[in-house]
Amino acid sequence: MTDTDETQTAVDASKLPIYVDCVTKQYLGGAFTAIDNVTCAMEENQITAIIGPSGCGKTTLLRQIAGLEYPSYGRILRDGEVIHGPGPDRGMVFQTYTAFPWLTTLQNAEYAMKINGVPAAERRERAMEHLRLVHLDGFKDYYPNSLSGGMRQRVAIARALGQDPRVLLMDEPFGALDAQVRWEMEELTVEIEERTRKTIILVTHDIQQAIYVADRIIFLTRNPGRIKADMKLEFKEGRRFLKKEELITHPGYAETEAQLYGMMREEIEKIRGGE
Numbered sequence: 001m002t003d004t005d006e007t008q009t010a011v012d013a014s015k016l017p018i019y020v021d022c023v024t025k026q027y028l029g030g031a032f033t034a035i036d037n038v039t040c041a042m043e044e045n046q047i048t049a050i051i052g053p054s055g056c057g058k059t060t061l062l063r064q065i066a067g068l069e070y071p072s073y074g075r076i077l078r079d080g081e082v083i084h085g086p087g088p089d090r091g092m093v094f095q096t097y098t099a100f101p102w103l104t105t106l107q108n109a110e111y112a113m114k115i116n117g118v119p120a121a122e123r124r125e126r127a128m129e130h131l132r133l134v135h136l137d138g139f140k141d142y143y144p145n146s147l148s149g150g151m152r153q154r155v156a157i158a159r160a161l162g163q164d165p166r167v168l169l170m171d172e173p174f175g176a177l178d179a180q181v182r183w184e185m186e187e188l189t190v191e192i193e194e195r196t197r198k199t200i201i202l203v204t205h206d207i208q209q210a211i212y213v214a215d216r217i218i219f220l221t222r223n224p225g226r227i228k229a230d231m232k233l234e235f236k237e238g239r240r241f242l243k244k245e246e247l248i249t250h251p252g253y254a255e256t257e258a259q260l261y262g263m264m265r266e267e268i269e270k271i272r273g274g275e
């Protein structure tokens, strides 16, 4: 499909950090449709969680936003420009550790600035700021392999922030961590958003994580991946909760959680019914 005229787009995509415009992604020469005609907008200073059953196309959608894969049909815009590949405007944090093991925490945080030619003193100052943000300033000379899993993911976040991305893409970033560390990382993500005002897109299969971290949830169905729900979490009343327990006792939390579990059950039953 060729790029459609911007004026045909219902929303003003030039004002949106990310706009996914009628995206279909097929594999196996068109025999398998992973994502079918998905349209959604990711806004400034907003955390959007993409959730849905396993195999619904969450990672496929995120990789296309990252520019690592291309839509079969449709297009993805960043500030109104069609995405044609990866770029420093989109930082990525994966489930598997993405910090460079041969660099110290500080060198990881400085890496993107170094290759972009930022002068040493300035990049050191900015990297230390990011390390303070992820609470790793006391570990600046450690190598990732001598840090815990959660700390390594914090190095990966500092490394991604080093390229000063407009959008931070996180693909199951806490999936490999144990429950307590995961919880700390969820709170850290909210804190990072409060401090940096980035656009964060978080892929997760964890309903509670999505409700806690996100301002908005996009729920995908499986086979093919379509939008089942695009929910602004109105019950949060525009607030962000730096402590998870404050959110789960907030009016509206339990209903939202039950609604999302209901959607997930419906999808799982459909998948089981089809097997």
Ligand SMILES: Nc1ncnc2c1ncn2[C@@H]1O[C@H](COP(=O)(O)OP(=O)(O)OP(=O)(O)O)[C@@H](O)[C@H]1O
Residues within 6 Å of the ligand: 027, 028, 032, 034, 052, 053, 054, 055, 056, 057, 058, 059, 060, 061, 205
């Ligand atoms: N390169 C590929 N070739 C063929 N099929 C693919 C390819 N990449 C992904 N798929 C298929 O597309 C569908 C969506 O995959 P994707 O990894 O995006 O799902 P997901 O929702 O992220 O899954 P999970 O929650 O298990 O990580 C799956 O059925 C997957 O097998």
